[in-house]
Amino acid sequence: MTATDQGQVPPQHVPLGRTRSSADKWFRRILALSGASVLIVLATMLISTGIDAWPVFRHEGLSFITGSTWDPGTSRTEITGEYGALAFIIGTLVTSGIALFIAVPLAVGTALYLTNVAGRRVRNPLTYAIELLAAVPSVVYGLWGLLFFVPVVLRPAMDFIAGTLGTFIPFLAAPVVTYNYFAAGVVLSIMVLPIITAVTREVMSKTPDSEIAAAYGLGATRWEMLKFIVLPRARPGIIGATMLGLGRALGETIAVAMLIGGSKQIPDSIFLGGQSMAGIIAITFQEAAPENVKALIGVGVLLFVITVIVNMIARGIVAATGGRVIGDASV
């Protein structure tokens, strides 16, 4: 900055000090305000929805989270129904859990393959194809799952699992309905796969070449090198990536709403229908009476708080590994 003060600039090109510095000041203020708008939006998000949902929180108290009866009233002004969101909380957690259970091993395997095994020629097209999964709109996942994947591909697999493992593991037991926790969880796993893969790949690519060379120099096979060098270093990053995927899975709405079955009960098995937090909002919002809308906004507030906490922890873990979550699939 001092360079400009010392420069031999013709006087007519130098507006008087006050004009120039105030232009700079205003420029900075405009940019700061744009940035701060993100903070303002996030703050007002919680406040405005919190105010709307307050009567329901006050009426239900802790049973909003622990109660499993969801029986909306039709009043315009009072809270007359019973709002216990436990079934939806469980639906969200179980489907997200199933999604991570499937997606994390796949993502880690894929990331290992892409960073350490695949040749340059196949690496880019493969990466591109997997990132393409992130570009598919969630309503297309829903449509595809509803009319093709779940009834045609997944249904036989679910019947098989229920008939074999289900005979001695209670939560895998028959009967099987077509649209259920498991169906929603499997499609959800496809949706979170690209973000977990992208972040894991990013962390793995940071392994120092010297350590890889050292491992090979000691005579390690490729798998031993991955197991003793790459995986231990990438572990915190994989945990962070998993948390990010969890954040995505918890908040996913349309595909889950279309595939989870739509029952308000808490099912005994993952092959029975249920409902998720985001799903109950999407499905019932348009026909809801004012007091029911307040309750649905309350469910939204709960979901928001959970996902924001999960995301902050995830970003923190990934940041602590020295990386930052980057790339198209990560936003």
Add this chain to the structure above:
Amino acid sequence: MSLLTERQPADQLRPLRERNPNASRRNRRNLVATGMMALAVILALIPIVLIVVQVVIRGIGAMNWEFLTSTQIFSQRSEGGGYLNGLFGTLYMVLIASLVAVPLGIAAATFVVEYKDSRLAPYIQFFTDVMTGVPSIFIGLYIYALLVQGGIGFSIGFSTLAGGLALSLLMIPIVARTSEEVLRLVPDDLRNAGYGLGARRWQVVTQIVLPTARSGLITGSMLAIGRAAGETAPLLLTALGAFTIVPQLINAPQAALPLIIYNEARGPFEAAQARAWAGALELMLLVLVITIAARTLSGRSEMQH
């Protein structure tokens, strides 16, 4: 080291030419592990193939000139009609969202990168990251509580503007994050050259930094636009849906492609489901065109550097 200092028992010594007895087991493990990794890749690739094939085959089967050029019919039972109202609504709301989100997102990113010294910058950076994780349905609830219902003091009803603003809130963090990555790539030498010529900070930013990062900024914005075009959940609570082409900005519910697909796919009627596949093809092509445009532009920018 120990090999040099201590003598090994004779039965553990072996000529270098002889194979280590562990070698075949270790090789087998390596092979199995490599196979598992390849299997993971294949399993990860199956869904994208299945999705693309199904959407293209079933979509083309139901796609025709009438579908592309006419608006929705009222009955899900009967065949005919198209999603023109949805395409119009999607483009309309995405346009509004872009007009808000692209300048705001780029400005926020510029502040974070160019004014690192500011106390505000790290907070903005962190909370943009957090905002990328806010569930899209919650953004819909927020706009509903604030603007549709009138929590702010006035109401704009279910409308194009409400839908557009909801989409813009989804886009801002994406635009900001991608722009930030690009702006960091602009070399400091360029900035210093600007200062050396006597430029002020705002001149350096607007005339050197932003033009240098231009193609990257466009790419990030296109990525965000592609995401916004495919969003359904927030529109359920803000745009609501409509059967006709709606030019009004406020107080009139607006249609969107994802909303119509969602509604028609859930029903039991085959005619509606066939239209939903065609709609999905239309939506995927729209998103694909935007994504490819983004990739192409970013590819070009890499060649420039």
